[in-house]
Amino acid sequence: MLERHVTLLSGEKVLIRPLKVADAALYPDFLGDVTPEDLRLRFFAAMRTVSPELIDKLIHYDPATAMAFVAIEEQNGRLLGVVRLHNDDSGENGEFAILTRTKLKGHGLGWLMMKHMIAYAKDKGLKTVRGQVLGENTTMLQMCGELGFHSTDDPDERGVKNVELPLIEVPAEAVS
Numbered sequence: 327m328l329e330r331h332v333t334l335l336s337g338e339k340v341l342i343r344p345l346k347v348a349d350a351a352l353y354p355d356f357l358g359d360v361t362p363e364d365l366r367l368r369f370f371a372a373m374r375t376v377s378p379e380l381i382d383k384l385i386h387y388d389p390a391t392a393m394a395f396v397a398i399e400e401q402n403g404r405l406l407g408v409v410r411l412h413n414d415d416s417g418e419n420g421e422f423a424i425l426t427r428t429k430l431k432g433h434g435l436g437w438l439m440m441k442h443m444i445a446y447a448k449d450k451g452l453k454t455v456r457g458q459v460l461g462e463n464t465t466m467l468q469m470c471g472e473l474g475f476h477s478t479d480d481p482d483e484r485g486v487k488n489v490e491l492p493l494i495e496v497p498a499e500a501v502s
């Protein structure tokens with residue numbers, strides 16, 4: 327359940343597995359292949375690069391309240407994408423965030439990583455998986471819709487959509 331071998335639409339074999347502290351060494355190459363525009367869609371702030379402090383925070387999360395999965399290209403060990411899930415204060419819901427290499431967009435990796443994260447959340451007994459997506463991020467909003475997320479306008483942040491997937495609505499076979 328924690329690890330899964332998948333094949334992208336373009337044929338690359340990929341291992342999805344929990345993030346390890348040693349993966350910090352893979353981040354510079356990974357982030358070097360992510361455009362500032364994609365960083366903005368992920369972090370909701372303009373940035374040309376990700377600071378070492380933020381990378382450190384992303385790597386050293388508390389496993390009691392959060393989980394992160396990385397996608398590793400099996401042929402060469404490159405980091406291709408990361409999906410994270412952080413529990414809310416109740417511990418019943420998880421908030422996700424996802425980022426893939428810009429050049430790899432449309433190869434099916436985001437979809438496979440989202441499904442992996444949803445399967446993990448369902449298996450863990452969480453009630454919902456939630457996320458915030460910028461309104462202009464039509465690819466992500468469409469993908470969330472296809473995965474069964476409900477989308478509403480964020481009441482506090484203009485231009486931001488809240489997406490929510492009640493895990494009870496996700497059939498077990500949909501994430502196996």
Ligand SMILES: CC(C)(COP(=O)(O)OP(=O)(O)OC[C@H]1O[C@@H](n2cnc3c(N)ncnc32)[C@H](O)[C@@H]1OP(=O)(O)O)[C@@H](O)C(=O)NCCC(=O)NCCS
Pocket residue numbers: 364365367368422423424425426427430431432433434435436437438457458459460463465466468469472
């Ligand atoms: C958003 C993001 C994660 C999407 O990842 P991706 O790998 O490009 O997405 P995929 O290739 O898996 O999916 C894209 C498309 O294929 C569809 N798709 C992929 N695999 C599929 C499958 N097996 N079955 C059905 N549909 C599938 C998706 O619905 C989507 O449809 P479209 O191409 O018609 O728009 C990625 O572009 C990214 O990192 N963007 C920047 C950061 C960001 O926006 N993060 C989200 C906010 S946290």
